[in-house]
Amino acid sequence: MTHPTPQTSPRIAVVAANWHADIVDQATDAFVATLGEHAVTEVDFFRVPGAFEIPLKVQRLANSGEYEAIASCAFVVNGGIYRHEFVASTVLDGLMRVQLDTGVPVFSAVLTPWNFHESDDHRDFFRAHFVTKGRELARTVLQTLEVETA
Numbered sequence: 001m002t003h004p005t006p007q008t009s010p011r012i013a014v015v016a017a018n019w020h021a022d023i024v025d026q027a028t029d030a031f032v033a034t035l036g037e038h039a040v041t042e043v044d045f046f047r048v049p050g051a052f053e054i055p056l057k058v059q060r061l062a063n064s065g066e067y068e069a070i071a072s073c074a075f076v077v078n079g080g081i082y083r084h085e086f087v088a089s090t091v092l093d094g095l096m097r098v099q100l101d102t103g104v105p106v107f108s109a110v111l112t113p114w115n116f117h118e119s120d121d122h123r124d125f126f127r128a129h130f131v132t133k134g135r136e137l138a139r140t141v142l143q144t145l146e147v148e149t150a
Contacts, residue, residue, distance in 0.1 A: 055094025
């Protein structure tokens, strides 16, 4: 796989939710680090209150014409009311719509665990899991941009 050189580094945005930032930031940090390993250095970071606000921010960024790709990260948990699946589905539907409407590739690490408990074990597990997901997200962005420029 050929990766962009510093002279051709694409400009990429990443939008992350504030909720559970200690976990979500593991994905964004790994995402930026992995892109950096492949000479992609133009990454702009944006924070929104929660996952539900991600699609609108992504749409505004896509419509700006400034980004070759936009990634998103959030952790949507079951807070004791049946809402998390609705939120996650709505966010992903919105992201897909932005991608199809604008032609700007949009990527998601908006994740919904089956069960999450506010315990050290669960937090540690999901922090590590989000590092993996951030790396995977970066590799997917790189692969997609490579296909689009080929």
